[in-house]
Amino acid sequence: MAASFDIFLRFFYVALGLIFLSAFVGLFTDGFHLDIGLFVSNVIGILESFVSPDELSIIGPNGKEYTIFLQFWDHYFYSLMIFLSAFLLALGAGILLAYITAFLPENRFNSVSKTVSLLEALPDLFIIIVIQFAVLFYFKQTGTLLFPVASTGQNKSYMLPVLALALIPSLMVYKVILFLVKDELEKPYVNLAKGKGISKSMLFFRHILRNIIPSIFSHSKSILLLLLSSMVIFEQIFNINGIFTFIITYPEPNVIAFTLILFYLPIFLLYALVTLLIGKTTGQRLEW
Amino acid sequence: MAMIRQLIKYKLFLFGAVLIGGTFLASLFYFIFFNDQIPSSPLLYDDNGRPLHAPYSGIVYPPLGTDEFGRDIAAVMLVGAKYTIGAAFLISLLRVVPAIFIGVFIQLYLKGIKRPLKSIADSLTYFPITLLAFLLLNWVSLRGILFEEGAPPSGIQIIIYVAVLSLIFIPINSVLIANEVELIYNKEFIACSRTLGAGKWRIITKHIRPFLVPQLWIILIREFIQSLILMSHLGILSIFIGGVVFKENLFGNRAAVSLSSEWAGTLGMWWDYLWTSYPWIAFIPIGLITLLILAAKGMLDSLEHLLASEQPVQMEKAVKEEDVSLTHLTSFQLLKARNE
Numbered sequence: 029m030a031a032s033f034d035i036f037l038r039f040f041y042v043a044l045g046l047i048f049l050s051a052f053v054g055l056f057t058d059g060f061h062l063d064i065g066l067f068v069s070n071v072i073g074i075l076e077s078f079v080s081p082d083e084l085s086i087i088g089p090n091g092k093e094y095t096i097f098l099q100f101w102d103h104y105f106y107s108l109m110i111f112l113s114a115f116l117l118a119l120g121a122g123i124l125l126a127y128i129t130a131f132l133p134e135n136r137f138n139s140v141s142k143t144v145s146l147l148e149a150l151p152d153l154f155i156i157i158v159i160q161f162a163v164l165f166y167f168k169q170t171g172t173l174l175f176p177v178a179s180t181g182q183n184k185s186y187m188l189p190v191l192a193l194a195l196i197p198s199l200m201v202y203k204v205i206l207f208l209v210k211d212e213l214e215k216p217y218v219n220l221a222k223g224k225g226i227s228k229s230m231l232f233f234r235h236i237l238r239n240i241i242p243s244i245f246s247h248s249k250s251i252l253l254l255l256l257s258s259m260v261i262f263e264q265i266f267n268i269n270g271i272f273t274f275i276i277t278y279p280e281p282n283v284i285a286f287t288l289i290l291f292y293l294p295i296f297l298l299y300a301l302v303t304l305l306i307g308k309t310t311g312q313r314l315e316w
Numbered sequence: 317m318a319m320i321r322q323l324i325k326y327k328l329f330l331f332g333a334v335l336i337g338g339t340f341l342a343s344l345f346y347f348i349f350f351n352d353q354i355p356s357s358p359l360l361y362d363d364n365g366r367p368l369h370a371p372y373s374g375i376v377y378p379p380l381g382t383d384e385f386g387r388d389i390a391a392v393m394l395v396g397a398k399y400t401i402g403a404a405f406l407i408s409l410l411r412v413v414p415a416i417f418i419g420v421f422i423q424l425y426l427k428g429i430k431r432p433l434k435s436i437a438d439s440l441t442y443f444p445i446t447l448l449a450f451l452l453l454n455w456v457s458l459r460g461i462l463f464e465e466g467a468p469p470s471g472i473q474i475i476i477y478v479a480v481l482s483l484i485f486i487p488i489n490s491v492l493i494a495n496e497v498e499l500i501y502n503k504e505f506i507a508c509s510r511t512l513g514a515g516k517w518r519i520i521t522k523h524i525r526p527f528l529v530p531q532l533w534i535i536l537i538r539e540f541i542q543s544l545i546l547m548s549h550l551g552i553l554s555i556f557i558g559g560v561v562f563k564e565n566l567f568g569n570r571a572a573v574s575l576s577s578e579w580a581g582t583l584g585m586w587w588d589y590l591w592t593s594y595p596w597i598a599f600i601p602i603g604l605i606t607l608l609i610l611a612a613k614g615m616l617d618s619l620e621h622l623l624a625s626e627q628p629v630q631m632e633k634a635v636k637e638e639d640v641s642l643t644h645l646t647s648f649q650l651l652k653a654r655n656e
Contacts (some may be wrong), residue, residue, distance in 0.1 A: 035431070037437075038435060041432065041435035041436055041438065041439065042435065042439040042442055043439075044436065044439070044442065045436040045437075045438065045439025045443075046439050046442065046443060048436075048439075049439065049440070049443050049448065053448070053451045053452060056451065056452050056454070056455050057455065137335055142617070145613075145617050146610060146613055146614065146617065149541060149609055149610060149612075149613035150543070150606060150609070150610070151545050151548060151602070151605060151606055151609055152545070153545075153548050153549070153552065153583070153605075154602050154603075154605075154606045157587075157590060157598060157599065157602055160590060160596060161590060161599075164590070164595075166590075172511055249441065252441065252442075253441050253445075256441075256442065256444040256445075257444045257445045257446045257447075257546075257549070260444050260445075260446040260447045260450070260549070261443060261446060261552055261553075264552055264553065265552065265587075269535075272444065272447055274448070275447060275451075276450065276451075276553075278473050279451055279454070284451075288442060288443055291442070292442045306502070
């Protein structure tokens with residue numbers, strides 16, 4: 029009971045922080061006003077619009093006020109879809125790569141982890157430009173478009189953004205797992221398992237992975253941070269009509285707070301669920 | 317000092333330091349001796365005497381060709397280097413140095429409210445940093461674009477840019493450093509010296525500092541990389557250091573140009589060249605920033621490797637010495653018996 033209250037409290041804190049931040053951003057909309065009164069009225073405005081969502085409105089291009097829910101859910105689910113698929117893809121790819129290289133001899137293992145550590149620092153923009161150029165080049169040479177490079181109104185592109193978005197995070201996951209596995213391989217139970225003749229894949233997926241999942245989990249937050257920041261840029265470059273483009277177009281404090289809390293909700297639910305599951309099955313309490 | 321002497325042995329560290337420092341110095345020299353002059357190419361002709369139109373490729377106008385205004389790209393990059401490196405370095409310093417004091421203060425005096433503080437700083441995680449920085453800076457640049465007159469002068473714009481990019485990271489870094497201090501504070505020898513009567517100040521300066529300082533170097537380089545990435549993101553969202561000016565290109569169209577020709581801004585400005593028949597221009601700034609980041613990352617990895625290898629090595633030695641004395645024992649001999 030205390031644990032679930034703790035989890036709820038965490039959601040409350042993050043939501044509170046997001047509301048304060050959005051109200052703070054509201055001070056910057058045209059010119060900078062360091063005005064406590066405006067800040068407080070922003071906070072109140074945000075809270076009011078949560079009670080009555082009809083007040084969440086934007087000024088359209090023709091100067092009329094619209095409720096945001098005309099296109100909001102479209103943008104929201106599109107972004108969420110890309111975000112969650114990239115996150116899960118990064119986790120999966122990282123684990124798979126780690127499995128392939130985990131049992132390499134030590135000197136090869138070290139050189140792999142050194143290279144990955146350097147590659148992981150590549151800025152996301154570099155990855156994007158290389159991928160976009162490669163697709164474009166292939167298109168010029170052969171005339172077949174592998175993936176739609178940018179979205180259009182009717183045609184939503186999923187494949188390329190998700191792949192590009194997941195690339196760097198999967199290297200990060202890979203590196204983290206590689207270090208954890210290295211520590212794990214020196215433990216006595218691994219020797220015992222090897223001695224009993226358990227196959228490598230069984231050893232990795234059944235035993236090692238299970239023991240390092242809590243650590244992977246606590247590292248995954250920094251990956252979320254990276255993904256979220258990249259998302260903003262990806263939406264711009266791939267012309268994705270997503271939730272962050274929506275915020276950039278209509279930067280009203282209450283819209284920002286509402287959107288970001290709504291975007292945090294599924295992430296929070298995922299984490300809460302995993303925490304509960306791991307707590308039930310292994311008895312470990314996760315920190316995140 | 318000893319740490320630097322050891323670090324120089326790492327090739328990757330040396331390479332990174334020389335690359336970053338060398339680029340910065342070269343750019344600075346260019347400023348001092350040539351006053352940041354960017355040579356423009358004259359109209360060039362092909363073999364048949366017909367005029368070519370800019371941008372020229374690196375083959376026609378070595379080494380890197382020109383942009384649409386006929387400016388020499390290599391010179392533009394050289395001029396921009398010092399602003400890019402300087403801004404990133406300044407931002408990372410401003411992110412870390414105040415956070416040290418706040419972090420130590422939180423850990424020593426505000427321990428009770430650390431958890432709520434941490435949770436609220438946590439919410440910064442779920443506000444995409446690029447978006448936050450964009451929203452906080454948009455009014456500066458938007459004014460610059462909409463009513464060119466109303467924009468604050470270039471110097472103030474730079475100060476605002478640096479201040480926003482550093483201030484939004486201070487809460488996270490403070491919590492990070494507070495955690496770091498807590499880890500050190502919980503070591504046994506601290507409890508020891510406290511029982512011997514050491515005050516808080518003595519513990520901070522004599523006991524925590526030597527452990528904290530190497531960690532701070534790591535945080536500093538990491539922040540350097542992060543601010544470069546954030547700057548390049550803002551470049552894509554057309555927020556440039558020092559604002560923009562409007563210039564007529566060779567076709568007579570007005571286009572926004574980064575005033576400082578700093579790399580992140582140039583990156584955003586030139587991104588669209590990817591879709592033209594001059595795609596290499598888009599690759600130049602992002603390639604250079606990538607190189608800078610890789611150089612910093614090389615330094616970071618060497619530093620981490622050095623710090624990780626330092627302490628265990630000493631411990632292993634100590635254990636080994638003991639082992640040597642133990643090998644003289646026969647099996648099942650009592651340890652005490654050795655002294656007799």
